Amino acid sequence: MNEFRLILPEIGLLALICLVLVVDLYSKQRDKQSCYVVAQTGLLSIFLILIADFSEASYLIFSSSYQIDPLSQILKMAMVLLSSLSLVYSRVFIQGRMLMRGEFYLLVLFALLGMLVMVSSASLINLYLGLELLSLSLYALIAMERKNSIGSEAAIKYFITGAVASGFLLYGMSLIYGLTGHLNINEIAQTLLNQSETSMMAQFALVFIIAGVAFKLGLAPFHMWVPDVYHGSPTGVTIFLASIPKIAAVGFTIRLVFFGLPTLADIWQPIWALVAVFSITLGNLIAIAQSNLKRMLAYSAIAHMGVLSLGFYVSTPEGLSAALFYVMVYALVTLATFSLLIYLGRVGFECENLNDFKGLGRKNPWYALMLTFTMLSLAGIPPFIGFWPKLEMLRVLVLEQHWSMAVFMVLLSVVALFYYLRVIKLIYFDDPEKEFVSIASRSIRFAITFNCVALLVIGFFPDLIFEYCKMVFAQL
Amino acid sequence: MTHQVPWLSLLIWLPIVAGIVLLFIVGEKRAIVAKWFALAASVMTFIFSLSLYTDYDSSTAVLQFVERSIWIESFGIEYYLGVDGFSIPLIILTSLMTVIVVIASWQTISHRIAMYLAAFLLMCGLMNGVFSAADSILFYVFWEATLIPMFLVIGIWGGANRVYATIKFFLYTFVGSVLMLVALIYLGLAANTFDISQLHKLPLTFLEQHYIFWAFLFAFAVKVPMWPVHTWLPDAHVEAPTGGSVILAAIMLKLGTYGFIRFSLPIAPDAAIYWSEMMIVLALIAVVYIGLVALVQKDMKKLIAYSSIAHMGFVVLGFFIVFALLAKDRSDAAVLAMQGGLIQMISHGFISGALFLCIGVLYDRMHSRNIIDYGGVAASMPKFAALFMVFAMANSGLPGTSGFVGEFFVILAAFQANPWYAILAGTTLVLGAAYSLWMYRRVMFGEVLNQQVAELSDVSSREFYLLLLLALLVILFGVWPAPLIDLMSSSVNHLLSCGLQSKLTTIQSCAL
Numbered sequence: 001m002n003e004f005r006l007i008l009p010e011i012g013l014l015a016l017i018c019l020v021l022v023v024d025l026y027s028k029q030r031d032k033q034s035c036y037v038v039a040q041t042g043l044l045s046i047f048l049i050l051i052a053d054f055s056e057a058s059y060l061i062f063s064s065s066y067q068i069d070p071l072s073q074i075l076k077m078a079m080v081l082l083s084s085l086s087l088v089y090s091r092v093f094i095q096g097r098m099l100m101r102g103e104f105y106l107l108v109l110f111a112l113l114g115m116l117v118m119v120s121s122a123s124l125i126n127l128y129l130g131l132e133l134l135s136l137s138l139y140a141l142i143a144m145e146r147k148n149s150i151g152s153e154a155a156i157k158y159f160i161t162g163a164v165a166s167g168f169l170l171y172g173m174s175l176i177y178g179l180t181g182h183l184n185i186n187e188i189a190q191t192l193l194n195q196s197e198t199s200m201m202a203q204f205a206l207v208f209i210i211a212g213v214a215f216k217l218g219l220a221p222f223h224m225w226v227p228d229v230y231h232g233s234p235t236g237v238t239i240f241l242a243s244i245p246k247i248a249a250v251g252f253t254i255r256l257v258f259f260g261l262p263t264l265a266d267i268w269q270p271i272w273a274l275v276a277v278f279s280i281t282l283g284n285l286i287a288i289a290q291s292n293l294k295r296m297l298a299y300s301a302i303a304h305m306g307v308l309s310l311g312f313y314v315s316t317p318e319g320l321s322a323a324l325f326y327v328m329v330y331a332l333v334t335l336a337t338f339s340l341l342i343y344l345g346r347v348g349f350e351c352e353n354l355n356d357f358k359g360l361g362r363k364n365p366w367y368a369l370m371l372t373f374t375m376l377s378l379a380g381i382p383p384f385i386g387f388w389p390k391l392e393m394l395r396v397l398v399l400e401q402h403w404s405m406a407v408f409m410v411l412l413s414v415v416a417l418f419y420y421l422r423v424i425k426l427i428y429f430d431d432p433e434k435e436f437v438s439i440a441s442r443s444i445r446f447a448i449t450f451n452c453v454a455l456l457v458i459g460f461f462p463d464l465i466f467e468y469c470k471m472v473f474a475q476l
Numbered sequence: 477m478t479h480q481v482p483w484l485s486l487l488i489w490l491p492i493v494a495g496i497v498l499l500f501i502v503g504e505k506r507a508i509v510a511k512w513f514a515l516a517a518s519v520m521t522f523i524f525s526l527s528l529y530t531d532y533d534s535s536t537a538v539l540q541f542v543e544r545s546i547w548i549e550s551f552g553i554e555y556y557l558g559v560d561g562f563s564i565p566l567i568i569l570t571s572l573m574t575v576i577v578v579i580a581s582w583q584t585i586s587h588r589i590a591m592y593l594a595a596f597l598l599m600c601g602l603m604n605g606v607f608s609a610a611d612s613i614l615f616y617v618f619w620e621a622t623l624i625p626m627f628l629v630i631g632i633w634g635g636a637n638r639v640y641a642t643i644k645f646f647l648y649t650f651v652g653s654v655l656m657l658v659a660l661i662y663l664g665l666a667a668n669t670f671d672i673s674q675l676h677k678l679p680l681t682f683l684e685q686h687y688i689f690w691a692f693l694f695a696f697a698v699k700v701p702m703w704p705v706h707t708w709l710p711d712a713h714v715e716a717p718t719g720g721s722v723i724l725a726a727i728m729l730k731l732g733t734y735g736f737i738r739f740s741l742p743i744a745p746d747a748a749i750y751w752s753e754m755m756i757v758l759a760l761i762a763v764v765y766i767g768l769v770a771l772v773q774k775d776m777k778k779l780i781a782y783s784s785i786a787h788m789g790f791v792v793l794g795f796f797i798v799f800a801l802l803a804k805d806r807s808d809a810a811v812l813a814m815q816g817g818l819i820q821m822i823s824h825g826f827i828s829g830a831l832f833l834c835i836g837v838l839y840d841r842m843h844s845r846n847i848i849d850y851g852g853v854a855a856s857m858p859k860f861a862a863l864f865m866v867f868a869m870a871n872s873g874l875p876g877t878s879g880f881v882g883e884f885f886v887i888l889a890a891f892q893a894n895p896w897y898a899i900l901a902g903t904t905l906v907l908g909a910a911y912s913l914w915m916y917r918r919v920m921f922g923e924v925l926n927q928q929v930a931e932l933s934d935v936s937s938r939e940f941y942l943l944l945l946l947a948l949l950v951i952l953f954g955v956w957p958a959p960l961i962d963l964m965s966s967s968v969n970h971l972l973s974c975g976l977q978s979k980l981t982t983i984q985s986c987a988l
Contacts, residue, residue, distance in 0.1 A: 470550050
C-alpha cells in the first residue's frame with residue numbers, strides 16, 4: 001500500500017487542524033461553535049477511516065521510521081474516539097468561562113496528533129517528536145485560564161518537571177543511539193540482541209528512559225506534578241489530560257521499552273516492580289487524606305498507573321495486553337468521572353471539593369447514580385467494568401507466579417475502596433447543604449448517561465474491549 | 477434433563493429487572509404502586525423458586541436446572557448456572573425472606589420507599605445468583621455485587637452510627653473476598669476452566685491446598701462471621717433498618733457457610749482436615765464465648781446479632797467435625813453432622829429473621845432497642861408476646877422448633893467425634909436459653925414500666941400474619957424436618973463420599 005495512504009489518519013488530522021485554525025479566524029461566534037462542529041466531524045471521519053483501514057498486518061514505512069500495526073491502530077481508535085467524547089464535555093465547560101475557545105480545540109487536536117505519532121513511531125526521533133508535540137500542547141492547555149493563579153502555577157510546574165523528564169528521556173535515547181548506532185527501534189533491539197553481554201551503558205540508558213516514561217505516566221517517585229496539574233487545570237482540560245495521554249503513554253512505553261530494549265528485561269523488571277509498589281502504596285494512602293475530589297482522583301490515578309505498570313513488570317505479551325486493557329478502561333472511567341465534575345459545576349462555582357457532593361443523591365438522583373457507577377468502576381467492584389482489567393492483571397500475575405505482588409495489589413485495592421466509598425457516602429448518606437444547579441446542556445447530559453451506563457453494560461461484556469487488546473499481542 | 481424454562485435465570489433476573497423498573501420507572505412519587513409492584517415481583521420470584529423444589533430430582537447430586545453458555549470468551553468465563561441439594565433450600569429461603577421484608581416494610585419505611593424495596597429486590601436476585609452460580613468467577617461477581625445494595629440499605633436507612641457500620645461492613649467483607657479472588661484465579665489457571673465442579677476434581681499439592689484454604693477462609697470466615705473477625709456484624713445489625721437486619725442475618729451470613737461446602741471442603745480437603753481442629757476450636761469459641769457476650773448485651777438487636785454469631789458457629793462446627801468422624805469411620809455420624817449444619821443454616825434463617833422482625837415491631841412503636849426501656853409489654857401486646865415466645869424458644873433450641881433439630885444433630889455427632897466438643901457445644905443450649913429467655917422476660921414480663929409501654933398497640937394483622945407464617949415454618953421444620961433432609965441428602969452423601977477424598981493419594985475416579 002502507498003505509504004501516504006497508511007498515514008491517512010495523521011494527514012487527515014493535520015488537515016483538520018489547519019481547517020479549524022481557519023474556521024476559528026473567520027468565526028464571529030463567541031463560543032466558536034463552528035470550530036467545535038468542524039473538529040467533531042473531522043474526528044469522527046478519522047475514526048471511520050481508522051476502522052475502514054484496520055488490518056492485522058504490520059507495515060514499516062518511511063525508511064522504517066513509522067510503524068502501522070494492530071497496536072498502533074487500536075490505540076489510535078481509542079484515542080480518537082475518547083478525544084471526541086472529551087470534547088463533548090469540554091465544550092460545555094469552556095462556554096461562558098474566560099478561555100480562548102478556538103485555541104482550545106486547536107491545542108487538543110495538536111495534542112492528539114502528537115499522540116498518534118507517539119504510538120506508531122518506530123524510531124527514537126519520531127517518538128520524541130510526538131511526545132513533545134503532546135507535551136507542549138498540554139502546557140498551553142493547562143494555562144488556558146490565564147487569570148487563575150493555580151492554573152498558571154500548575155502549568156509552570158508541569159512545564160519545568162516535564163522538561164526535566166524529557167531531558168532524561170532524550171539523554172537515555174542518545175546513549176542508546178551511541179551504543180547501537182541506530183535510531184530505529186527494531187534495529188536497536190537487534191543490535192542489543194547480538195551483543196553478548198548487557199553493557200553498563202545500556203543499563204544506564206534504560207534507567208533514564210524509564211524515569212522519563214514514569215514521569216509521563218505519573219508513576220511514583222515521578223508523580224509530583226500529578227495532583228497539582230489535575231487540581232490546577234480547568235476541569236475541561238483535566239478531563240482530557242487525565243485520560244487520553246495515559247493511553248498514549250502506555251503505547252509509547254510498549255514501543256520504546258518492550259520493542260526497543262527487550263534484552264534488558266532482567267533490569268527493567270525490578271525497576272517496574274519498585275515503581276509499581278511505590279505508586280500503589282503512595283497513591284492509595286495519600287488519596288485518603290484529600291478533601292478535593294480532583295486531587296483525590298489524581299492520587300487514585302497514580303495508584304491506577306501503578307497497578308498498570310504491574311503489567312509491564314510481568315512483561316509477557318499477556319502482561320502487556322493486560323496493561324493496555326487497563327489503561328483503556330481507566331481512560332473511559334476517568335472521562336465519565338470528570339464529566340460529572342463539569343456537569344455539576346458552573347461559571348463561578350467549580351464543584352470539586354468532596355463536601356460539595358453532600359446530599360447529591362437526594363437532589364439529583366440520576367447523576368448521583370452515575371457518579372456512583374464511576375466510583376464503583378474505579379474501585380473495581382463487579383459487575384462494573386473496572387473489575388475486569390483488575391481481574392486480568394491478577395490473572396497475569398498469578399500466571400507468572402508473582403504471588404506477593406498479587407496479594408499486595410488486592411490488599412491495597414481494599415484501601416482504595418475506602419476513599420471511593422467515602423464519595424458514595426457523601427452522595428447518599430449525608431444531607432444536602434445547598435441546591436445543585438447544573439448545566440442544562442442536553443448533549444452533555446446525554447453523553448454522561450451514555451458514558452456511565454456503558455461502564456455497567458461493558459462490565460457485562462468486557463470482551464468488547466478486551467478482545468482487541470488480546471489480539472494486538474497475539475502474534476508476539 | 478432438558479428444562480424448557482430457564483428457572484434459575486428467571487430467579488436471578490426477574491427480581492433484578494423488577495428492582496430496576498421500580499427504581500427508574502415507578503419511582504418515589506406513588507409509594508403505593510411501588511409497594512404493590514415490589515410485592516408482586518417478590519411473590520412471583522418465590523413461586524418460581526418453589527418450582528425448583530417440585531421439579532428437583534433429589535436422588536442424585538448432579539447439578540440440575542443447568543444453564544450453560546459462554547459469557548466472556550477471552551477470560552474463559554461461562555454463564556453457568558446449576559443447583560443441587562445445598563443451594564435449593566437457600567434459594568427458596570432467599571426468595572421467601574424477600575417477600576417477608578417487602579411486607580414488613582409496608583408501613584415502617586416512609587423515606588424513599590421505592591429505592592428501599594428496589595435494593596431488596598436487587599439483593600434477592602444477586603443472592604440467588606450466588607447460590608446458583610456454577611462458574612467460580614460468576615460466583616465472585618454475584619458475591620461482590622450483593623455488597624452494594626446492602627451497603628446502601630444500611631447507609632441510607634440505618635441508625636445514628638450507620639456510616640461507620642456500613643463502611644466497616646463493606647471493607648471487612650471486601651478484604652476477605654479479594655483474597656478469595658486470587659485463589660479462584662489460581663485454581664482457574666491450574667484447571668484451565670472456572671467451572672466449580674472441575675475445580676473440585678483438580679489435583680493439588682498439600683502446600684497449594686494450605687494457601688487456598690486460608691484464602692477461602694478469610695473470605696468465608698468474615699461472612700459467617702467467625703470469631704475473631706465477627707466485629708462488623710453487631711455494628712451492621714444495630715445500625716441496619718429492620719429489613720436489612722433480616723436479610724443480613726437470614727441470608728447473607730449463609731453465603732459464608734455455603735462457601736465452605738461449595739469451595740473450601742471439596743477443593744482443599746487435605747488442608748481442611750489439617751486445619752479442622754483449629755476450625756472446631758474457633759467455632760466453639762463462637763458458641764461459648766459469644767454466647768456469654770450475648771448474655772450481657774443491653775441492646776436487643778446486638779443481643780440477637782451475637783446470638784447469630786453463636787448459632788452460625790454451630791454450622792461451622794457441624795461441617796468440620798465431619799473429618800474427625802470420617803477418620804473414626806463413623807460416616808453415619810458424619811452425615812448427621814453435615815445435615816445438622818445445613819438444617820441449622822435454614823432454621824437460623826427463619827429464627828433470626830423473625831427475631832429481627834419482632835424487634836422491628838417494638839422499635840417502630842417505642843423507638844428504642846434498649847432492653848431497659850421495656851417491661852410488661854405482654855400486658856399490652858398479648859398476640860405479639862405469644863409469637864415472640866415461639867421465636868425466643870426456637871432461638872434457645874427448644875425441641876419441637878427448627879432450632880432444636882440442627883443443634884441436636886450437631887451435638888449428637890460431636891459426641892462421637894469427641895465428647896468435649898459436645899459438652900462445650902451443649903452449653904449453647906444453656907446460654908441460648910439464658911440470653912433469649914432472660915431478654916424475653918425483661919422485655920415482656922414484669923411490671924408495666926411506663927405509660928408508653930402501657931399504651932402500646934398490639935401487632936397489626938399484617939405483622940401478625942407475617943410472624944405467624946414464620947412461626948409455623950419454625951414449628952413445621954422442628955417437627956418434620958424430613959423434606960429438608962431428603963432434599964439435601966444425596967448432595968451431602970456425595971460431598972462426604974467424593975468431595976472430601978484426599979487429593980494427595982492416587983486420584984480415584986468419583987463419577988457423578
